[in-house]
Amino acid sequence: MIKNEQDLLALAHQLCGLTIAQLAERLNEIVPDNSLHAKGFVGQLIERALGANSGNLPVADFPDLGVELKTIPINTKGKPRESTYICMVPLKAQYHIVFEQTVVYQKLQRILWIPIESEPHTQVSARRIGQPLLWSPNEIQFQQLRADWQELVDMIAMGELEMISAQIGEYLHIRPKAADARSLTKSINFLGETTQTLPRGFYLRSVLTEQIINRSQQKKN
DNA sequence: TACTGATCATTC
DNA sequence: GAATGATCAGTA
Numbered sequence: 001m002i003k004n005e006q007d008l009l010a011l012a013h014q015l016c017g018l019t020i021a022q023l024a025e026r027l028n029e030i031v032p033d034n035s036l037h038a039k040g041f042v043g044q045l046i047e048r049a050l051g052a053n054s055g056n057l058p059v060a061d062f063p064d065l066g067v068e069l070k071t072i073p074i075n076t077k078g079k080p081r082e083s084t085y086i087c088m089v090p091l092k093a094q095y096h097i098v099f100e101q102t103v104v105y106q107k108l109q110r111i112l113w114i115p116i117e118s119e120p121h122t123q124v125s126a127r128r129i130g131q132p133l134l135w136s137p138n139e140i141q142f143q144q145l146r147a148d149w150q151e152l153v154d155m156i157a158m159g160e161l162e163m164i165s166a167q168i169g170e171y172l173h174i175r176p177k178a179a180d181a182r183s184l185t186k187s188i189n190f191l192g193e194t195t196q197t198l199p200r201g202f203y204l205r206s207v208l209t210e211q212i213i214n215r216s217q218q219k220k221n
Numbered sequence: 222t223a224c225t226g227a228t229c230a231t232t233c
Numbered sequence: 234g235a236a237t238g239a240t241c242a243g244t245a
Contacts, residue, residue, distance in 0.1 A: 032230095035240075035241085036228090036229070036240080036241065037229065037230070038229085038230080038239090038240085039228080039229050039230065039238075039239045039240045039241080040229075040230055040231075040237080040238035040239045040240085041230080041238080041239085042238085042239080043237090043238040043239060044230090044231080044237090044238055044239090046238095047237095047238080054237090055232070055233080055236085055237070056231080056232055056233070056235080056236040056237035056238085057236075057237080058235090058236065058237085061237095070238095071238085071239085073239090073240080081240085082239075082240060082241095083224085083225090084239090085237090085238080085239060087236085087237090088235075088236065088237095120240090120241085120242095121241090165225080165226090166224075166225045166226070167224090167225080173225095175225065175226065175227090176225090176226055176227065176228090177236095178227080178228080179227095179228070179229075179234095180227065180228060180229095181226080181227060181228085183234085184234090185234075185235075198226095199234090199235075199236095205224095206223090206224095
């Protein structure tokens, strides 16, 4: 059982350098051959290895520590290959929402990043676990994240959800998060009426996650 | 080739 | 359906 951040980070360090095949073998898991059908597999494997057990509840992976676990695919140059999903976007417009009381804020407070070294379409089993990194947003990052969040939430509150594209937001943006483009969830339209729309998620852009990952590399020198 | 919209697996 | 874990892949 993990008691504090130091224990968690130490455990994560023990995974560093392992391939997914090696970690899966330790945990008696079968690695999917096809990466198309393996989305989420690596993240769930790392969760098991580190003892995260908050399931699919909208809370941090380690509730007692307030730490969120994120694997992030990085290429050979150390650049993130994908954006990072954070949580669902509340689509029932509420006025006077406070950033500090939101799920997205809670998840962004403290993140244990586990880089996964891989190129597009490399065998899942061959992907390698990198140096873990505990991160909290610095002042500049925090202000920008809050500004992005405020802009997006304001649009939703104004009933402008359908005008939100993934291009809005410097660090944090909104994209579809669903089984497919036909998925529907309740939302509030511009007249304040309840309607149905595509579920959306908050994602971190790689321009931010690259900063985060590279800062840790600088510390090592 | 990076980005944005779409999609895949699993659990409850 | 709604949340988690994400990556895929067409196009700008």
